[in-house]
Amino acid sequence: MYAITVIASPRRNGNCKHITDTINNVLGDNDINTETYFVDDLNIKPCQACRRCKDMDNPTRCIIADDFNRIMDRIGQSQLFIFAAPNYFGELNAQAHLFIDRFYSMTKTTPNKLDYTTKCIVIHTYGARMGHYDEYINKRARVFNSIGLDVIEVLSIGGGLPTSGDDDEVNKMITDAANKAVRSVYDG
Numbered sequence: 001m002y003a004i005t006v007i008a009s010p011r012r013n014g015n016c017k018h019i020t021d022t023i024n025n026v027l028g029d030n031d032i033n034t035e036t037y038f039v040d041d042l043n044i045k046p047c048q049a050c051r052r053c054k055d056m057d058n059p060t061r062c063i064i065a066d067d068f069n070r071i072m073d074r075i076g077q078s079q080l081f082i083f084a085a086p087n088y089f090g091e092l093n094a095q096a097h098l099f100i101d102r103f104y105s106m107t108k109t110t111p112n113k114l115d116y117t118t119k120c121i122v123i124h125t126y127g128a129r130m131g132h133y134d135e136y137i138n139k140r141a142r143v144f145n146s147i148g149l150d151v152i153e154v155l156s157i158g159g160g161l162p163t164s165g166d167d168d169e170v171n172k173m174i175t176d177a178a179n180k181a182v183r184s185v186y187d188g
């Protein structure tokens with residue numbers, strides 16, 4: 001059993017990292033191994049829109065030779081994928097877009113879609129008040145479903161939390177999500 005975390009924030013000790021650490025600690029307590037990667041540390045180039053992945057006469061995975069296929073293989077074999085990204089100017093940040101744009105090679109119009117056995121948690125952090133980007137991130141989370149991940153939770157955490165202060169409600173949201181992930185990893 002293992003879970004892969006990908007963090008799009010450049011901040012090594014920021015909100016995304018704090019939230020995913022809390023979740024990963026709960027996973028570890030429940031015998032689920034964890035691995036964390038920062039997009040900044042991966043060699044992932046932008047989608048070139050070459051559309052080779054959409055050529056159904058000659059099917060292929062993404063043809064860009066970088067870390068994307070490697071990390072997606074690892075995610076596809078894992079029981080849980082956690083993706084965490086901050087909001088920059090009303091949107092997912094650049095690193096998040098870089099990673100998600102490459103999902104183009106894994107939608108149902110390719111042979112590369114995953115099979116919904118990997119559960120997924122999408123996390124979005126921001127400075128605005130709690131809830132401000134709920135609608136935005138819930139919509140964006142659909143792209144994770146579109147490549148065959150089973151999105152079980154979308155965590156939308158504002159107010160610069162958890163690093164800006166101790167908030168019992170937010171702490172509970174995070175541990176509830178972690179416990180839900182444990183249950184869904186073991187119960188399917």
Ligand SMILES: Cc1cc2nc3c(=O)[nH]c(=O)nc-3n(C[C@H](O)[C@H](O)[C@H](O)COP(=O)(O)O)c2cc1C
Pocket residue numbers: 009010011013014015016017085086087088089090091125126127128129160161
């Ligand atoms: C370049 C930049 C732009 C930002 N733009 C917004 C914004 O438009 N709305 C918002 O609520 N927070 C914004 N923020 C705040 C971050 O989303 C917030 O601090 C987030 O929790 C950072 O997560 P991290 O600590 O994991 O990097 C911005 C931060 C930066 C660095």
